[in-house]
Amino acid sequence: MREAAALPANPLQRIPGVAIMLGVLVVVFGAIAPGFLSTANISNVLVQSTILMMLALPMTLIIMTEGLDLSMGAVLTLTSLIVAIVSLATGSMLIGLAAAVLVGLAFGIANGWLVAVVGIPPFVATLGTLGVAQGLSLIVSDGQSVVGIPHSVRDIYSATLFTVPVPIVMALVSYLAFHALLYHTRFGTYIFALGGNREALKYAGRSPTRLLIIVYAIGGAMAGVAGLLMTARMNSGHPTAGLGLEFDAIAAVAVGGTSFERGNGWLLGTLLGVVTVGVLRNGLNLMALPSSIQVASIGVLVILALFLDGLRSRL
Amino acid sequence: MTDVTKSTAAPLRSFLSEDVIQVFYRLLAAFLICVVLSFLSESFFSLGNILNVLRQASLMFFIASGLTLVVLTAGLDLSVGANVALSACLAGTVIHHSGSATLGVLTGLAAGGVIGLLNGIMVTVLRIPSFIATYGMLWVLNGLTYWYMAGDTIHGFPSGFRQIGSGYLFGLPTPVYLLLLFLAIGTIFAQRTIWGQEIYAIGANPVAARLSGIPVNRRLLLVYAVSGTMAGLASIIFLARLNSAEADIGESLTLPAIAAVLIGGTSLFGGVGTVFGTFVGALILTLMLNGMNLLQVNANWQPLVTGIILVFAVWLDMKTRQRGR
Amino acid sequence: MSMAVQIAEIAHIEPTTAPLFELRGISKEFPGVKALDDVSFSVWPGEVHMLLGENGAGKSSLMKVLCGAYRADSGEFYYKGEKVAIGSAADAQKLGIAVIFQEFSLVPYLDIAQNMFLGREPAGRIPGTIDRRKILGDAKRILDSIGFDIDPSVVVEKLGVAQQQMVEIAKAISQKARILVMDEPTAALSDRESELLFALIARLKADGVAIIYISHRMAEVFAMGDRITVLRDGRRIGEVRPGDASPDQLVRMMVGRTVDMSYPRNFAETPGKIMLEVKGLSAATGISDIDLVVRQGEIVGLCGLVGSGRTEVVRAIFGADEATAGQIIFNGQPTSGGPDQAARLGIALIPESRKTEGLALLRTVGDNLVVSALRKMFPSGLFEPSRAQRAADALVKQLRIATPNTRQTVGLLSGGNQQKVVIGKWLAADAKLFIFDEPTRGIDVGAKSEIFALIDRLVADGAAALMISSEQAEICHVCDRAYVMREGRIVGQLSRAELTEENIVKLGMHHA
């Protein structure tokens, strides 16, 4: 399997930190958190993880190119508002989605352009577009929630497909799509090269510039799709709904064992990372521990996961 | 690549220190903003307002100056804001219970320093990328602060203590003196001590720095500890200026501070940048907000404007720097 | 000498047909430099065309032009007499030009097959996808054809330098190259691996592939070259046949002045006091119970095949890697600690890769020169730029570092001068023991002898040197003694008298 590429050589080290932590959490919560293992709750956790998932997947690719996209949360917020406003105006969920994806795409391309063409460090470029997206969100909504949007939108979140909630289906489909893209297509190969050895890509006659722009554009588009989920979930658009999600996404990717260097990425790890964070929050909620503990434990989780990976790589 | 450049005669500019030029550009930018604003609002160009801007810039500068050192080593500290919050709350409690401002100040600085040190340990000993390590630390600190404060506010401090933040000395606000003092200290530390030089070397190439006999880990610990201590200092100023603190004061501080560092021309790749540049960066950001308030610009536009300035500043930086990356 | 034997088999083919590929009046200018100035030369099928020149002579630029990475400002290309244009990597590939760079063009987290066919992946049934079976099969076939037995689905990250070099070559061959450009292909290879490569080259010649071969090693140049073109300062100095020229002539053409190639030393008659003593040193990096001694005034060689653990030994001595056992005694006192402690005691490491381990490329010459001496120069802890400046200026003068001034960015210097800067920073720190890891890797002949003269002066002035080199000729020329390593252990010591390439090879090779 190709993703073995991202795993350490020594079979003893093959179980990545994130898997261990997820295992431990599931066992512990299964034992002590009432109702944790109920199907209802499990689907809860997964549904709750979908929006983050939609951001973490493209974030993995972007980080593999030794990049970063800090604007995702803000762009998600903006696209979520766009979905609300447009679907409110047109009464059509699809047009709303289309508009959101287009706006997301625009931001993604802008990020890619700033990074690849203008040559501004990703952190700075996307921190800048973060501000722009956040500002636009406030401006288009004048700081107010947008409500009264057609039911077709919120149904996305509540509907099920063969008893599987649609958000989960969407997340799974996107995961599979990204998996295929990264491990089974030329484009995926080039993503490894973007982070691993950009020169090689040039000599192979492929333009890193174009590829980079595409990678960031994908990120923007996914933020658009996630925007639909966010709006559907709130049945409204809100100018601060998604702020800060980009950091959660980056953390999930890092927890999942994707390193920030030399194009070493692991998509399945990202999936596990997202779920682990979701499980932690959910379990602590079920145990009704004080929120402050939840806050702290998220930090501990992030640090611990990377610490474990560090340990293994030094075995 | 060597044949390209071997016989390159160094351009004249390289006789002038790269950083001096960069800072000059930024001062110019700040000055231009001032000019524009003073045209738009008569009340802008007054001594009062200039002091006012300086005082407002001070808080951001204290955080950003420590951060600058971290960024110089190609690291990042996302926990500074949370650090300020916790340090402020601890310092506040101590002042309340001991009644001694000195003790409180020491507590704030110590708390900040210890937190910074912990960041340093995670980065050096545990070898966790600073970005992630400090992000984790941010959550841990918030958790502690929320738990410790339990939604309470610490307020009402002795007036002597509050002089640090809101007092005046010979017509100048005390924070401005502190700002100038730490601007000087920071600049001397970075430019005129061997530790500063070693920090630049580490940022430019950590492997080479280690193989050149620089105790890299110890220097990194120092850098993160200093960054933390500066956050501690900021927390003191915060307490003294607002005469109170609650758990959420840190949230709005981190990203602007990072922006100030970057606008100030410090490179995220490490090894390039100055504390003075960061000061100008903080100045520029503060000027923009000040101007927007004076001109009664709808606050909705503030993030947008800040974002554009940031990107533009860094773009300018690359254009004007002879050795780009 | 086994290498000679191997090379003798390669017949020198006389070109009869028209040149396969021809450059006419190629010029390339960068701000401030004429990288290539009206360069012309041709290659015939089945010949090895040696390209000689100091670093900075224009070799690399020429290669980049050939593979389409740079676009020539002026000049023409002719393929089989037809005028062609090379504007992009794609153009070059279409013409069957493949380049093997010194800095590998491999992607660490892709497997061998993916690397070999990067940008040319066989399309799978679904558009955009890759035909996994085909790519692996093709890769395997090519790897076998060059006698490199490895599973093509192994991730490159896990390969050693030599193996990566082989993958590079396989990659070039997979491009069905008619014109193969190699930039110091043996630089990273041990003699044994080099021989594999030479055999391969012989086969390629027989298949009528034209090979442009860049090298600093005279032995290779004469043994393998059918034709030798010398470049200097971007200009073509001349073209000779191996038969018609002596090494010294070539060197003169390259550097424009006479350089004595045998680095003369006045060897210490009476060995000085013991400076470094290593007892039973082992490290997790794969070296075990290393014993060695370095005396004052000595240059001690450390040889062996690439990967035999030479670098690991010196890194352990310098404290760069943690020692798991044994002790290191320097000037009588045992040391155990990081590089900072070693440096403070007066041990200096001049690492193998200057760019990544020796220098901060984006900082100035001055910064790099004083970085190790900071604590010595400024015990108060206060840094004085003016004094640092003066110290740096002095070193630049002393070492004849070719730089406009100490404010020059060190990355802009040529390899030789960069190496001098690395050495210079340890002079500033007045180190006592200098450990050189491949000090002449990628350095042109002129600079080489300068470096050796410098090392000689150092030990004459009471310092000592421990030197790793893959060029046994160097070891034999300059070393008082040499240790030979194999598989992480020291397998023998050769005194001045016994120090011959044959002995080194005998000790270093695996027993058949």
Add this chain to the structure above:
Amino acid sequence: MKNYHNSICAALTLLVSGTLATGARADGETIAVFTKNQTNPFFQTVRVGADAAAKALGAKTLHYIPTKPDSIPEQLSQIEDVVVKKPSAIVFTPVDYKAMVPGVEKINGAKIPVVNVTDRSAGGSFLSFVGADDYSLGLGTARYLLKTLGGKGNIVIIEGVKGSLTNVDRVRGFNDALKEAPGAKLLASQPGNYQRLQALQVMENLMQSNSQIDGVLAANDAMATGAIEALEGANRKAQVIGINGTKEAVDAIKAGKMLASGDYNGFVQGCVGTMIAIRSLRGQPVVSEIVLSPTVITKENYQSYEQPLDKRSCPSWDEAAKLGAK
């Protein structure tokens, strides 16, 4: 309430103390209490009130607070999690009165009785609503300030977070009060996002462009104190009012720094909300809505507010019902 262990980085200590905190409680009904964040003192008063009421009635409370202050997605997740847990009843403050509606509907769907406190949700069905009327609070405090200024003078408004229900109504109240006083002049209305520091800096900047400021209407106490610090820093005087009636504000009023604060009375909101939840569970009569009539805390009446939170006790049901039942 507050404990003074000087422990840094003690996630473990947290866990221990945490489990103790929740572990030892009376059995009986479990009431899940949702509040916006754990940073704003006001919501602490709500939580304490809820705890007090539950204690008094032998029920137990579980608190759900977003880890990121006022995070909509998080509160939605917490609702989903709690629905699994099925508490007896829920006392609910939406982080956003519109965006949380789907959450409320989830609760309704799970047939868990829910009381709405503080911010009136835009949708969903509740047992009842307990809150203070932000509009009349804004109106009342602003009127009090204008009365003190003799109906004239230069006024600035420092707004809270744009789009939050409380802010919209409070500022509307401010403006209507200003309309009643033609002598007063509104110089500026700038947002401080309910943040101390931002309010301070906004105030400092406004003082630059306005040489004379007589009154400051701040949409909450944190911003009011921020403004006061700004004024003191510039050695200028102005009457400042805030809203919420936090301990800090009461102290400031006592010290004569702050003119007045509208009493938002989170404690009683928490009490009554919880009482209603429990009463309905026990089949006792409840009222569909209690909107606490606005009280302005001033120098005259601050004493009763000095009593520390944990010493206060909930009003009896009859008192509560009187507090403004409709």
